[in-house]
Amino acid sequence: MHAQVKWIQGMEFSAESGSGHTVRMDGDKATAASPMELVLMAAGGCSSVDVVSILEKTRQQVTAVRCDVDGKRADATPAVFTDIHLHFVVTGTDIAEKHVERAVQLSAEKYCSVAKMLEVSVNVTHSFSIEAATE
Structure with missing residues (x-):
């Protein structure tokens, strides 16, 4: 199993699973779940x-x-x-x-x-x- 997390800006990140699905994360909870x-x-x-x-x-x-x-x-x-x-x-x-x-x-x-x-x-x-x- 593999995943990759990429920084977007601020505390926003995009994560992609090995199966090709993406989810956004936000450490500040402003634009996505933490x-x-x-x-x-x-x-x-x-x-x-x-x-x-x-x-x-x-x-x-x-x-x-x-x-x-x-x-x-x-x-x-x-x-x-x-x-x-x-x-x-x-x-x-x-x-x-x-x-x-x-x-x-x-x-x-x-x-x-x-x-x-x-x-x-x-x-x-x-x-x-x-x-x-x-x-």
């Missing part, structure tokens, strides 16, 4: 992929999945994350709580590479709620 915000987004994205994939395999009638990710950082430099919480909101029809609970648990304990990597030094927690789809 690198630390991208870490939170990566954790939420990685785990969301797992949760959706697992729920699809259990044939749940899911119409939407949202992952709200909150991070707390240390007061001192470097301001690393000390705590990250991922809360999944699963929307659909007749969604079984046991399936959502299992999907979130499997992502947390087995599948999400980003969260597994972060939990070595960060307290990573998970929760979920289920909402009925509106017709």
